[in-house]
Amino acid sequence: MTRWACILVALACALSLSVASRAQSPAPTFASVMSGLAQTTGFVAQFREEKTIELLAAPLRSEGTLYFAPPNHLARRITRPASSAMVVDGDRVRMLEGHAIRELDGSQDAAIGAFVRSFVQLLSGNRAELERTFVVAFTATGGSAWSLRLTPRDPRLGRLVREIRAAGAAQRLQELVVVEGNGDTSTSTFTSFEARSLRANDPAFQLRAP
């Protein structure tokens, strides 16, 4: 065998091993994605949102930062075009609007509460709760990529949210689409994802009126 023949054989072996290795890597499942999300110790991500509202002639665009500390602390701070914030602490949802902090009591409106909770459940990988609230359709879309479609089981929630579509890779959420009951749609794209251990008392989750 010539030297070239040896190199080709070696390359072929390496290639076949690589292919074999790839072939053995399992496609993501709902369980594996949820399990992976459940292991997160928190993250910070930038997001860009585009909201299509029937009342408005053009979509609304906004940018901001999302903070998450498992199991149920979430802060969504919009920096552009105008600053606002929403902090979720368990069932408690507070919003900073202008100079006022308003508390939305999730239990006052079961549908809004369920919607807010469902987003937190998704981020914390709470599979049981998600499946209790939604009909889940999971699809592996190639490699570690996946997509998820959540359809509310409760008609009251269904009137508020027609469906939630999420897409990601491995344990990262990349896009979230919420189709509301009246057809309005918001699409959030997450970038600059950074795993960070956050605690509930982190300043990111504190809400103070300016």
Next chain:
Amino acid sequence: MTRLGAALVFLAVCALGATAAVRIEVSNDVAAFMPDGHDNERAQIFQALLAGENTRGSVYAVGAPSAAAAVVASRAFAERLRRDPEILRVENGFAASDGEGVARLYRSREAYFLSDAPNADTWSDTRLRTAFRRLTEQLALPTGGLARSLATRDPFMVFQHRVDALAAMRPEGLVARDGVYLTRDERHAVLFVTSRESPFAAAKQAPLLRRIEQAFAAVNANQHGRLTLAQSGFARFAVASELAIRNDVTRISILSAVGVILFTLLLFRSVRFLLLTFVPVVVGMAAAVSVSYAVFGAVHGITLAFGCALIGVTEDYPVHLLNHHTFAGKGTTPAQSLKRVWIGLLLGAGTTTVGLLGLGSTTFSAMREIAVFASTGVIGALLATRYLVPPFLPVAEAAPPQARVALTLERVLAAFRRRPRVVGAVWLVALLVVAVGLPRVRWNDDLSRLNAEHPEWRAEDARVRALVGAPDATRMVVALGRDDNTALRVNDAVAEALQEATVAQEVTSFQSAHSILWSRETQEESAESARRADGFGERFRALASEVGFRDSVFDPFLRELGSPTTQPLSYEEVRTSPLGTVLQRFRLSLPQSIAYVTFLRGVQHSDALNARIASISGAVYLDQKEFLRDAYGAFRTRTLQLLALGALGVLLIALVRYRRIRAVVAVCFPAWTAAATTLGILGLVGVEGNLMHLLALVLVLSMGIDYGIFMAEHSEESELPSTLLSVVAATVTTILSFGLLALSTNPALRSLGMATGIGLALCMVLAPLALISLRGDGSRTA
């Protein structure tokens, strides 16, 4: 009157008294110590507040190991409480249907709630543009679904503003979990319980409180004893106070009766005399209860206690008669003895009644009750002494055993006569105490000082209020009107003024019915101002489009504004909606008007706020504590004036009777000095003076004058021993009844007993000494 006739009258009066005693209601309503509502608006408001839902409400905090356990406990506890017929309402959170009910209330009425104070700028382009931008921001929120569903009819987010205003009315310390109120630490469920009856209706409240405790015990048993219960509210204090007064009255009455019986038996050694001394007492009590029932229908506990104490006082009349009769000498008939003492008894009862009736001219219902109760008792006892006792008296025989006591007293008096310096020293000491102590008397007009103290309950009450974050409901603004709409119109003006006061930092925040309902005029003006605004529809559409809204999306709103399909929201509609219970907390029904109360938080500049509110016709700023202090201060001043007036009346009566200055001084000066010395002693020992002390002084003056009259009427040497004995017997029996009130746990009764005991003891000493001082060698002066 024959014995049979006397016995029949006695039985008839007793039967009447017993019937009234069974029917009469005993209250401990604090309002009885307020000036009557007829006097001024503030008193009416105060009394209505006391009778209103806020006073009937209690807050229960159920402690639990977790939020979930608290939610379960709250639901179970509320369910049990709602079954109780005496409970009007239990609020432990939001019902799911409440939100829909509230939405229905404001639906299609958005134009009526656009602006409560529209002006030229309200509908300017700038303001409209700002409103559209705010709506856009709201739509962009993750929770903007509600705004999106309502926006076409409600572009100014009227409903959202109403919901926010309602949320702001919830106590600051509460959150709702699964529709249940929890404290922020989520370790306590909070229930607001409103009873049907006033907390001062102890007959209903005491069993209700027991049933509430039992209901909690059952819930706690289901949770393995892990729950705790704390409460805040008037009911517990009122029931405890009523119970304490009842117990005190029972205990002291028994002690008093036993003491009086023993003393009388020791004095007269005759069961017949003992029974006879009780006849005027029983008749006096029966008359007092009957007349009080006929006039008032109910008596305050304090009135009852005072009435019981009258037992000892009115016993003086038969004791005085019996003393003189037994000392009168062999063969004296009861009629002759009565004739001898009658003028003294009549004068004594007359001056006492004049003093008591003076109290009746105050505007405090409790004082009027006491005046009527006591003066009726005195008159009844006097008449019984006059007509019912003599038929049962034997013809006088030899000197009775009490002669020894009387002679001893005479010797003591003689010893004083021989030592004028000692007598002078006694007067000097008394006057010194007056001179030094009187200026030191500090009056405390705080009503709460007269209530029973329960420091542990007060601490628990404060703890619950802190947990819940309930506002201090002692400062408020009241909007008055002849009907709901008129009052609401004033309330609208009050809300506007308070908004300005908040900006001026005179007050931190306020809770008002304005968050729920505006007057019809304000609602109509809200819609009309938009309709009137120059080119409103065109500008509205153009600006909406400019901000980014599609064309015609707000046509439903503009159509409703142009041609309303609904009437303005009315009180009746709110009353029957889920917001009805909230609105009721702010609404008072007064005899001639309707009032809406705005509760203030963090009043920083009371005077400025008062001035601001004073400029609104029909609005009243009310600081409950200040009001009570002022009212009681005024009452105290009035009582002092009445005391002075009463003293003048007594002086005139004495002048008419005796026509000599020395005799008048002998009658009046001991009582006046004793009253002043009593106050001086209180000042010296640092006891704060209160209304009950003043009331006691009325008694001291009334009875002290009696002593003076007895001494003046019977100052002949032959009558002196029996008169001295009468005075001492009167003092001992009175102290056995009134003085024993000093043992009461109720501060009001305690003050009364203490001052009466001191005052009458001084009267007992000073009345004979006055006689000595004025007579010198003992010759007759009167």
